[in-house]
Amino acid sequence: MTARVIDGTAVARRVREDVARGVEKLLAEGGTAPGLATVLIGEDPASEVYVRNKRRLCVAAGMADHHRHLPGDVDQATVAALLDELAADPAVSGILLQLPTPEHLDSEALIARIPAEKDVDGLTTANAGLLAxxxxxxxxxxxxxxxxxxxxxxxxxxxxxxxxxGRSVLVGKPMAQLLLAQNATVTIAHSRTRDLAEVCRRADVLVVAAGIPGLVGADAVKPGATVIDVGIHRGEDGLHGDVEYDAVAEVAGAITPVPGGVGPMTIAMLLANTLTAATVQQGRAS
Ligand code: ADP
Known part of the structure; x- marks a missing residue:
């Protein structure tokens, strides 16, 4: 079998177009443009690229860009004060603290300062609880x-x-909750799982978010299964995922490529969350 390729680039474009239309509708109804505050600390090149893309697509969707860049040696109290200021600013609908923050900062304490209704990354304890x-x-x-x-x-x-x-707070745990909410029978595998391939072979839908290049091979995939690869690894010959793409594509029914699968969807959903946050904050149904 040769798997259907799931085109994340095309779906992400459609989501962004929907968001742009949603922004226009909000403005036409007398609302104000959603605003996204991206907070970047330090000079990590990968984080700078991610934040630049988020800001660019936010503006392209008709939303306001409230970017803040702080030096890498900034202290906890200064970041906390900035987050409090953004939390109180009615023009800011969503706050995104770009992770990872430098080692000397307590990122959990910083995330806790973001009001749940502006937590467009869905990382606060309140939003995790609502999902659960x-x-x-x-x-x-x-x-x-x-x-x-x-x-x-x-x-x-x-x-x-x-x-x-994978069972990370960012991906694995919420992924399992979302699948459960759609009535899937969900198994979470992790670094202590015995015989990972056997567990994976049960899956009609296999989502891999372990951060290990090539972790899942064709022996771990049931024929016809849908395979979603969340991993991104930069190799000398380009980007790769957690899944051995070529071999698995021979067995799976559908598969996401890397790049062009899950990656583009992440920013699209950030924009969708920012529109939702603005809509709710402005007292309109979302
Ligand atoms: P992400 O940012 O994609 O959520 P992380 O690197 O934060 O990824 O987390 C990696 C996750 O992958 C952890 O939850 C861990 O339990 C899981 N994991 C690590 N090694 C394995 C493995 N060999 N098999 C299955 N899961 C693993």
Whole structure:
């Protein structure tokens, strides 16, 4: 079998177009433009690229860019004060603290200062709790993007066996919760899982977010399964995921490439979350 390739670039473009239309509608109804505050600390080149792309696409969707760049040696109190200022600013609908922050800062304490309704990364304890309880809230962007891909490609989830490889706060845990909310039978595999390949072979839907290049090979994939690769690794010959793409594409029914799969969806969902946050803050239904 040769898998259907899930085109994240195309789906992300559609999501961004929907967001841009949503912004226009909000303005036409007398609302104000959503604003995204990106907070970048230090000079990490990869983080600078990510933040630049987020800001560019935010502006392209008609939203206001409230970027703040702080020096790498900034102290905790200064960052906290900035986050409090953004939290109180009505023009700022969403606050994104770019991670990882420098070692000397307590990033958990910083994230805790972001009001749940402006937490467009879905990382606060409040939003994690709302997700766990199946209540409305802002969802982490990467797993939300995976759900949108599964929906766009009509992947059946109710009653399906879903296996999530990885249990991080950013991806694995919320991913499992979102799949559960769609009535999948969810298994979470992690670094202590015995016989990972056997566990993965159960999956109708396999989401891999372990941060280990090539962790999942064809022996770990049930024929016809949908395989979602969240990993991104920069090698000398380009970007690779956690999945051995060429071999797995021979077995799977559908697969996300790296790049061009999950990656582009993350920023698209950030924009969608920012629009949702603005809509709710302005007292309009979302
Ligand atoms: P991400 O940012 O994609 O969420 P992290 O690097 O923060 O990824 O987390 C890696 C996750 O992958 C952890 O939750 C860990 O339990 C899981 N993991 C690490 N090694 C393995 C492994 N060999 N098999 C399955 N899961 C693993």
């Amino acid at each position: 309880q199946g209540r409305p809230g802002l969802r982490p962007c990467t797993p939300a993007g995976v759900m949108t891909l599964l929906e766009e490609y009509d992947v059946a989830l109710s009653g399906a066996e879903a296996v999530v490889v």
